[in-house]
Amino acid sequence: xxxxxxxxxxxxxxxxxxxxxxxxxxxxxxxxxxxxxxxxxxxxxxxxxxxxxxxxxxxxxxxxxxxxxxxxxxxxxxxxxxxxxxxxxxxxxxxxxxxxxxxxxxxxxxxxxxxxxxxxxxxxxxxxxxxxxxxxxxxxxxxxxxxxxxxxxxxxxxxxxxxxxxxxxxxxxxxxxxxxxxxxxxxxxxxxxxxxxxxxxxxxxxxxxxxxxxxxxxxxxxxxxxxxxxxxxxxxxxxxxxxxxxxxxxxxxxxxxxxxxxxxxxxxxxxxxxxxxxxxxxxxxxxxxxxxxxxxxxxxxxxxxxxxxxxxxxxxxxxxxxxxxxxxxxxxxxxxxxxx
Amino acid sequence: xxxxxxxxxxxxxxxxxxxxxxxxxxxxxxxxxxxxxxxxxxxxxxxxxxxxxxxxxxxxxxxxxxxxxxxxxxxxxxxxxxxxxxxxxxxxxxxxxxxxxxxxxxxxxxxxxxxxxxxxxxxxxxxxxxxxxxxxxxxxxxxxxxxxxxxxxxxxxxxxxxxxxxxxxxxxxxxxxxxxxxxxxxxxxxxxxxxxxxxxxxxxxxxxxxxxxxxxxxxxxxxxxxxxxxxxxxxxxxxxxxxxxxxxxxxxxxxxxxxxxxxxxxxxxxxxxxxxxxxxxxxxxxxxxxxxxxxxxxxxxxxxxxxxxxxxxxxxxxxxxxxxxxxxxxxxxxxxxxxxxxxxxxxxxxxxxxxxxxxxxxxxxxxxxxxxxxxxxxx
Numbered sequence: 026x027x028x029x030x031x032x033x034x035x036x037x038x039x040x041x042x043x044x045x046x047x048x049x050x051x052x053x054x055x056x057x058x059x060x061x062x063x064x065x066x067x068x069x070x071x072x073x074x075x076x077x078x079x080x081x082x083x084x085x086x087x088x089x090x091x092x093x094x095x096x097x098x099x100x101x102x103x104x105x106x107x108x109x110x111x112x113x114x115x116x117x118x119x120x121x122x123x124x125x126x127x128x129x130x131x132x133x134x135x136x137x138x139x140x141x142x143x144x145x146x147x148x149x150x151x152x153x154x155x156x157x158x159x160x161x162x163x164x165x166x167x168x169x170x171x172x173x174x175x176x177x178x179x180x181x182x183x184x185x186x187x188x189x190x191x192x193x194x195x196x197x198x199x200x201x202x203x204x205x206x207x208x209x210x211x212x213x214x215x216x217x218x219x220x221x222x223x224x225x226x227x228x229x230x231x232x233x234x235x236x237x238x239x240x241x242x243x244x245x246x247x248x249x250x251x252x253x254x255x256x257x258x259x260x261x262x263x264x265x266x267x268x269x270x271x272x273x274x275x276x277x278x279x280x281x282x283x284x285x286x287x288x289x290x291x292x293x294x295x296x297x298x299x300x301x302x303x304x305x306x307x308x309x310x311x312x313x314x315x316x317x318x319x320x321x322x323x324x325x326x327x328x329x330x331x332x333x334x335x336x337x338x339x340x341x342x343x344x345x346x347x348x349x350x351x352x353x354x355x356x357x358x359x360x361x362x363x364x365x
Numbered sequence: 366x367x368x369x370x371x372x373x374x375x376x377x378x379x380x381x382x383x384x385x386x387x388x389x390x391x392x393x394x395x396x397x398x399x400x401x402x403x404x405x406x407x408x409x410x411x412x413x414x415x416x417x418x419x420x421x422x423x424x425x426x427x428x429x430x431x432x433x434x435x436x437x438x439x440x441x442x443x444x445x446x447x448x449x450x451x452x453x454x455x456x457x458x459x460x461x462x463x464x465x466x467x468x469x470x471x472x473x474x475x476x477x478x479x480x481x482x483x484x485x486x487x488x489x490x491x492x493x494x495x496x497x498x499x500x501x502x503x504x505x506x507x508x509x510x511x512x513x514x515x516x517x518x519x520x521x522x523x524x525x526x527x528x529x530x531x532x533x534x535x536x537x538x539x540x541x542x543x544x545x546x547x548x549x550x551x552x553x554x555x556x557x558x559x560x561x562x563x564x565x566x567x568x569x570x571x572x573x574x575x576x577x578x579x580x581x582x583x584x585x586x587x588x589x590x591x592x593x594x595x596x597x598x599x600x601x602x603x604x605x606x607x608x609x610x611x612x613x614x615x616x617x618x619x620x621x622x623x624x625x626x627x628x629x630x631x632x633x634x635x636x637x638x639x640x641x642x643x644x645x646x647x648x649x650x651x652x653x654x655x656x657x658x659x660x661x662x663x664x665x666x667x668x669x670x671x672x673x674x675x676x677x678x679x680x681x682x683x684x685x686x687x688x689x690x691x692x693x694x695x696x697x698x699x700x701x702x703x704x705x706x707x708x709x710x711x712x713x714x715x716x717x718x719x720x721x722x723x724x725x726x727x728x729x730x731x732x733x734x735x736x737x738x739x740x741x742x743x744x
Contacts (some may be wrong), residue, residue, distance in 0.1 A: 066608050076575065083536075083575035086547075089406045089430055091467065103608040103624055175604060175626055175665060186404075192411065194545040217701070227411065231404035231434060232504040239500050260502065266404070274507065281500070318446055319490070319507065355498050361490065363507035364410040 065208040068102035068109060073202050073220045078166070078181065086193060086222050088184050090229035090268055093166050096144075096180040096220075098202045100212075106174050109148050110209075114180045114202045117141040118189045122223065125199040127214035136161065138331050139189050139268070144180045146170070155182065161331055162186045186229055187331055190269030193225030200224065229268045230362040231333070236261035239341060239358065246349035250291075250302055250342045252309050257342050259307065263360055266333035270365030271326035273336070274319040275303045281356030285349070289316040296348035301358070307338040315341075319361050326365055402434030403441075405491050405506030409472045412510040412548055414487070415541060415563040416476045417518045423454060423473030424552035426538060429508060430469045431491045433462040439493050443470065446488035450477035451512060453489060476514055485512040515563045519589040524557040525571050525579065527631070528596055528695065532556055535571040535578065535597060542566040542582070564589075571595045574630060599631035600661075600690060602639075602700035607686045609705060610672070618679050621705055623655070623671040625688055627698075629663050636693045637661040639668060643675065644685045651675055655688065679707045 076095040077085040088094055096114050115133050118140040119125065136142045136157035143156035144165065155165040166181030191197055201219035205211045212218060244255045251257070265271060279287035284297055291300040291314045304312035305322045313320050326334065341358065407429030416422065433439040439462045445453040454473030462468060472489065492505030525533040537558045539551030547568055551560050556571075564587045571579040578597030585591055608622040623641060637658045643651040656668050675684075684707055688700040 064609070064611075066606070069606065071603060081575065083572055084577050087408060089408075091404070091406065091432060092430065099603065101604045101606050101624075103606050103622070175667075192546055227406055227408045228508070229404060229406040230506045231402055231432070232506060233402045233435075234502050234504040236502050237495065238497075239502055241500075263504075264402075266402075318488070353498070355500065357495065357501045357503055359492055359503050359505045361492070361505040361507050362405075364509060 065206065065210060066103035066108075067210045067212065068100055068104075068204045068206050069212045070202055070204055070217050071099035071101055072177075072217050073098050073114075073200055075200055075220050075222075075224050085224065087225040087227060088188070088198065089227050090184045090186050090188055091162065093181055093183045095166075096182070096200050096202075097177045098180065098204075099177040100174055100204050102174060102204070102206060104206065106171070107148065108206045110205050110207050111148065112146040112178060112202055112204045114144045114146075114200070115141070116144075116182070116198060116200050118191065118196065119199045119223070120196045122193075122195050122197045124221075125201050125219045125223075127218075129199070130201050130203065130214070130218075136163070138163065138185050139187050139328060142182065142185075144168075144182060146178060146180070153180065157185075158331075163188070184226065185331070186231065186266055187268045187329055188226050188229075189328060190226050190228045193223055197223035198226055226268065228271075228364045229266075230271050230364065231264075231266040232360060232362040233264040233333075234261075234360050235263065241343055244343065244345065246345050247347035248343065248345045250300075250309060250312075250344050256344065257309070257340050260339040260341060260360075262335050262337050263305075263339055264333045264335045265326060265362050266329050266331070267326060267362065269328055272321045272363045272365045273305055273323040273326060274321050274361040274363050275315055276317055276319040276359050276361065277301055277315045278357040278359075279317055281354040282352060284352070285354050285356075287315070287317060288346075289314055291344065293344055293346040296346055297350055298346040299349075300344040302342040302344075303340070305336050305339050307340040309340075309342060312340070312342060315358070319359075319363070321363075324365060326362075401437075401439065401493060401504055402432075403439065403491065403493050403504045403506055404432035404434055405508060406430045406432070407469070407472075407508065409489055409510050410508035411546070413543060414474055414510065414512045414548075415515060415550070415565070416474065416512065417515055417561060417563065418476055418480050418482075419478040420561060421454070421473065421475035422550060423471065424538075424549050425471050426549035426552060427472050428469050429472060429489060429491070430467050431462065431506075432467045433464055436464050438463055441468075442492050442494050444490045444492065446486075446490075448480065448485045448512075450480040451475070451485065451487070451514075452477075453487060455489075459494075474512070476512075480514050482514045482516045485514065486510075487512050513563075517587040518561045518563055519585040519587060519591065520559070520561050521567070521583070521585060521591045521593060522557075522559045523551075523553075523569055523593045523595065525595045525597060528692075528697065533571075533573075533597055533631075535573050535595070537595075538570045538572065540568045540570075542568055569593060569595065571597050573597055573599060576630065578630075597631075598698065599629065600634065600698040601628045601630075602626070602688050602690060602698055603628050603665075605686075605688060605700040605703060607673075607684075607703045607705045609707075618707060620672040620674045621684070621686070621707075623668075623673055623686070625655075625668045625700065627656075627661065627666040627668065627690060629661050629666070631663065633663060634661040634692045634697070635659065637697075638691045640689050640691065641671070641673065642687045642689060643673070645675075645680060645682050647685075650677060650684075661692070682707060 138158040138161035153168040157163045163185035164183045169179035288298040301315035302312035443458040452475045487510045490507040495501045525535045534556045537553045540547035579595040605625040639655040641653040690698040
C-alpha cells in the first residue's frame with residue numbers, strides 16, 4: 026500500500042478501536058469500580074442517663090436541690106466526634122409527666138429557676154454553656170467531654186433551690202438531649218433521646234431569721250397577752266425559700282434559765298410559768314400558743330421565687346404567771362420551715 | 366472660772382443624757398442583725414415506713430441534707446420527735462457547718478418490740494444553736510415522715526448470681542411500691558438481702574459499679590416466704606451504627622458498614638460470639654458471625670468496620686440490623702435494632718453519558734486530524 030492508503034488504514038483502525046471501546050465503557054460491571062463513598066451520617070443518641078456525683082456515683086431517679094448531678098449522654102456518629110457541632114441537654118419540669126416529646130423539647134428555649142435549664146456543648150472550643158434564669162441558683166459543674174465517641178459526655182449541674190418539687194410519678198423532671206452535626210442533621214427523636222425514668226426533686230426549705238434576739242425589757246408578773254407593749258414584740262424579717270409547699274412554725278425552749286417554765290396551754294396558773302403566742306400577721310386574735318415541738322403559724326406556703334418570701338409582720342406575745350421570780354431570763358425561740 | 370465650770374457641767378450633762386438615750390434604745394430595738402440561712406432537703410419526708418415491731422431499717426437511700434447558706438459557721442443540732450419505742454437513727458446530731466457547706470445525713474429507723482401497730486408521725490428538725498444570754502431567736506428546718514407499724518409480715522431472701530450461677534457482688538436496693546412511688550425499705554452491698562417485710566408490692570434493683578444491672582418486682586403476702594434470684598446484665602453492645610455506602614463511580618448502593626463495641630463490665634467471658642442478624646420486611650435474611658473470641662476481656666472490645674453485603678444481594682426495602690452476643694451458646698446481650706433503607710441493585714451499570722461523549726469526541730478528533738494530514742500530503 027502507498028503512504029496515504031497506509032495512513033487511512035491506520036486511521037480506520039484507530040476509529041474502529043475507539044468505537045469498540047464505547048460499549049465496554051458503557052456497560053462496565055460493578056466490581057470494576059472500586060471507589061465508594063457514604064453520605065453524611067446522621068448522629069444518634071444511645072442513651073441519656075441521670076447519675077449522682079458522690080464518691081461512688083450511681084444512676085439516680087431523684088435529685089436534691091443544691092446538689093450536683095451528672096446527665097450522661099452517649100452519642101454515636103460514624104463520622105466521629107469532630108463531625109458534631111452541638112449537643113443540647115434540656116432538663117425541665119413536666120407537670121403531666123409521661124414520655125417527653127420532641128415538641129416539648131423544642132419548645133423550651135429559656136431557663137426558668139423553677140422549671141428549666143438548658144446546657145449546650147459546642148464542639149468548637151469544647152465549651153459548655155448553661156442557659157438559666159438570671160440570678161438563679163442553678164449552676165454548671167465541671168463537665169466532661171469524652172476523647173472519642175466510645176465514651177459519654179457528662180453534663181454536670183447543680184440543681185437550683187426552687188426547682189419545683191415533685192415525686193416523679195405524675196409530674197416529673199425530664200432530661201433529654203439532641204445532637205447536631207456539621208451538616209445540620211440531628212438525631213431522630215426516640216426512646217434513647219431522653220432518660221426514660223425521668224427524675225423526682227425532693228423538697229427544699231430554707232429560713233433566715235434576721236434578728237438574733239427578742240427583748241421584752243422589764244415586765245411585771247401577771248402580764249397577760251395584749252396588743253402592743255409590753256406583751257407584744259415585733260420580730261424582724263423572716264425569709265422563707267422553698268421549692269414546694271411549706272409550713273411556718275415556731276417553738277420555744279423550756280425552761281428559761283432553769284426556773285421559768287413554758288405553759289403551752291397559756292393559762293400560767295403556777296408560779297414562774299410563762300406562755301407565748303405567735304402570729305405572722307402581727308394580730309393577737311389570730312395568734313397561736315407556742316409549744317416546745319413546733320406549732321404552725323402559717324400552712325399556706327408554696328413554691329417561692331429564688332429571693333424567697335419575706336414575712337415582715339411576725340409578732341410574739343408574752344404572758345407571765347402572777348408569781349414570777351425577778352431575774353433576767355435566757356432561752357431560745359425557734360422559727361421553723363417545714364415541708365407542707 | 367465659775368462660768369467655765371458651769372458651761373462644762375452643762376456639756377457633761379448633755380453627754381450623759383445622750384449616752385443614756387443610746388442605752389435605752391439598745392433595749393428597745395433588736396440586737397445587731399446576723400444573716401443566717403439554714404436549709405434542709407432530702408427524701409426523709411417522702412417516706413412512709415412500714416415496719417413490724419422489733420424491725421429496723423438503715424439505708425443510704427433515706428437521708429436529709431443540711432445546708433449552711435449563711436456567712437458564718439453554724440452549729441447545727443438535729444432533733445427528732447417520734448412515738449415511744451421508735452427511734453430515728455442518725456450518725457450525728459451535733460456538728461458545725463462552715464458557710465456554704467452542706468452535710469448529708471443518713472436516716473435510719475428502729476421500731477421497738479413493744480410498739481403497738483398503728484400510724485405515727487416522725488419529725489426530724491435541723492436547727493441552729495445560738496450562744497449567748499437573753500431570749501435568742503434562731504431558725505430551723507424540718508421534715509415529717511410517716512410510720513405504719515404492722516403486725517403482719519412475710520420474708521424475702523434476695524440474691525444476685527452471675528449467669529454462670531456464681532454469687533455476684535451487687536448493691537441491692539429494695540423498695541415498697543405504694544401509689545406509684547418506690548419507697549426504700551431494704552439495702553445491701555453484699556449481693557444478698559434477707560429481710561422481713563409487710564405484705565405488699567415490691568421492687569428490687571441490683572446495681573453494679575453504679576449501673577442498674579437487674580430488677581424485678583414481686584408481691585409478698587402475710588407469712589409468705591419468697592426467694593428472689595437476680596441475674597445481672599453486665600455486657601452491653603454500645604455505639605451500634607449501620608452506615609450506607611455507595612460506589613462513587615456509579616452511585617450504586619455498595620454495602621452497609623457496621624460499627625459497634627462490646628462493653629464487658631464484670632469479668633472475662635469464655636467462647637464469645639457476636640452475630641449480626643439482618644432481616645428484610647420482618648424476614649430474617651442473614652445471620653453473620655461478626656466476631657468470635659475464646660475470651661472476652663473486661664472493658665470495651667471494638668468491632669468497627671465490618672462491611673455487610675447481603676448474600677442474596679440488596680433488595681429494595683428496609684433492612685433491620687441487630688447484634689446478639691453469645692457465650693457458650695447462651696445469649697448474653699443484644700443491641701437495639703437499627704433500620705436502614707436500601708436501594709435495589711441494578712442488573713447493569715447505568716449509562717455514563719459523560720464517558721460516552723468523551724470517547725466519541727476523542728475518536729472524532731483523531732479522524733479529523735488524520736483526514737487533514739492525508740489531504741496535506743496529497744497536496
